Amino acid sequence: MFLAEASVIELFTNNFVVFILAMFIGFEVIAKVPPILHTPLMSGSNAISGITIVGAMVIAGLGRGWWSEVLGFLAVAFAMVNVVGGYRVTDRMLAMFQKK
């Protein structure tokens, strides 16, 4: 029991460390994005927040009954709207900034 609890704490701590470090990286990187690109930045970050797709796909493939099928399908579909829609529309905008 003691060991199990220790490992719970350790797993959570690991996650938390990663979270804090990633926030620092995020602040550093995003602060350098110029205001003219703020809209594509938002749609681009919509696309990468579609990373939930990774969790959604596992749910959709679980095969544990109707709930996993329904929720999995919905989660994959919604996340994929973000991934495809986000990257495509960001590319559309950035292409406009690039042409001379």
Add this chain to the structure above:
Amino acid sequence: MHVLSLNSLSGSLPDLLASGASGASSLVINLAYLIAASLFIFGLKQMSHPRTARRGNFLSAVGMLVAIVVTLRDREIVGYGTIIAGLLVGSAAGLVLAVRVKMTSMPQMVGLLNGFGGLASATVALAEFLKVYYDPNRDPRIDTLVTICLSALIGGVTFSGSITAFGKLEGWKIQGQSLSRPITFPRQHALNALLLLLTVGLSWLIVRNYEASLWAVALLYLLSLALGVLVVVPIGGADMPVVISLLNSYSGLAAMTTGFVLDNYCLIVTGSLVGASGIILTKIMCTAMNRSLLNVVAGGFGTGEMAAGAVPGAGGDVVVRRMDAEEAVMVLESASSVIIVPGYGMAVAQAQHAVAELAAALNKRGVNCRFAIHPVAGRMPGHMNVLLAEANVPYELLADLSINSEFEQCDVALVIGANDVVNPAARSNPSSPIFGMPIFNVDKARTVMVCKRSMNPGFAGIENELFTCPNCVMLFGDAKSVVGDLVKQLAGGH
């Protein structure tokens, strides 16, 4: 990655199975996730310049592809039918949205995507709860249950809040009342606080005794959805840049908490990046309005009662000078420097192409014509820049608040569909609700031309004393047709 640590090797049974039975496979998956997260960071880094940004977006997409493909190898997956169906439906819908959306509707698009991101994360969290709930052999970790509740709350609020923001941007009406006006009622904040407390209470119940808490989970989701709507309805249309940025941040934080639920570093890192991005944008928007986030979120701004210190009689019998296109063109032609200040009105009138033509024609004649773009111009960060890029305006001509010192040497400041961001009351009138907000000092230019539909005050409902300044002239009419006339006159004159 915790597979490598001694402590977790001696830890719980699922961990032992993970590291034993398919250790190699989970190592591959984790490394692939690391590559994906690195590509996201690298992609965002390349967003620091318009020249490299498109490549950055592509790299980021490659990272996503890596993450998706490698997840197909996950040992928990037993069937691919539902996955493929979801991928196809989502891709098709996303593609249609992305290809069809007009650049003027980009705030709605981003609002919708914020919402879907939140919904996807909340849905995964719900499924993770049910996985635990229906599995008699499973002893869930406390932090998993806590983060499931957090993910439900943040994801639910993000989804319903984003749909409400979408409705405001689209100008939905409820019982004849436009949703884009702030909707306030007594004890609004007390109600929101109560709902938030209830969600905390429910989460406590769920964590204490998840086996008997299916009803609590259902209620938690319902309350979160209600909270999202209630939090956004009191916020007015002009404050949408803040709301959209904040919800953008929430959609990332929802993905981040789902990463805690799944012990998935890739989700934690990526969600945090998006969360940080939204927080930075929110901060920039608030600074550009000289308001605290709390003040914006409290809502009710610009309901009309706040127009204290307005020009007496403005909008009624006050004298403003009109100018027609012919005269305006003569002034513009003889100018050596012109600064155009676009606002939301340009987007509403779809006037960006006409405006770009005007700027190009002036620059061709040797007039130094540039654009001054306020951080909160439009309905989301960068809205005006995208519209002008669509109309082929080179980004070198787009300046931000740093151009302010140049208005004094500027012959003509041409304001197109902007209002609050050029209101001198922000500098001079301490009783004005926008006092202290950084504005463009267009009144310092030799001539100010304001292209405006009518004398109605702007979206914040505040009168603008700029229009009565002695050096200000009004070009009344729809921005697209007024600017179109200017371009025509300019071409016809020679």
